[in-house]
Amino acid sequence: MQVAVLLGIAFAIGAVAFALQNNVPVTVTFFIWRFDSALAMVVLLALAAGALVVALLSTPTVLRLQWKAASQQRRIQALEQANEELEKRLHARDNPGAPTPAGEPSPLERMAPRRP
Numbered sequence: 170m171q172v173a174v175l176l177g178i179a180f181a182i183g184a185v186a187f188a189l190q191n192n193v194p195v196t197v198t199f200f201i202w203r204f205d206s207a208l209a210m211v212v213l214l215a216l217a218a219g220a221l222v223v224a225l226l227s228t229p230t231v232l233r234l235q236w237k238a239a240s241q242q243r244r245i246q247a248l249e250q251a252n253e254e255l256e257k258r259l260h261a262r263d264n265p266g267a268p269t270p271a272g273e274p275s276p277l278e279r280m281a282p283r284r285p
Contacts, residue, residue: 184213 188209197204197211204211 184209188213 188207191208191212193208194205195208195211197206206214
């Protein structure tokens, strides 16, 4: 996190130095749109537009990875719970005086997707 802050500060310092050195007025024409501003402002706006495009294009991938990680975390919790239940059943079988549950589906069978 500190590295990101330091990089952001270094970028801001560079942007200010660039703006101070490049205050030449330029005209940007795009189809019927015309924009007059300093060279530094045009370059910084282009940089901001590029960052926005990258953010918009990377958002679906980031969301998919977060959903997958959450899904895997739920699966891990379910498997840990099933493991605990199986360990209890194994411990109950090792003790001859302990009754074993009959007819009950195993934790893994309860987790398995049901097919019609």
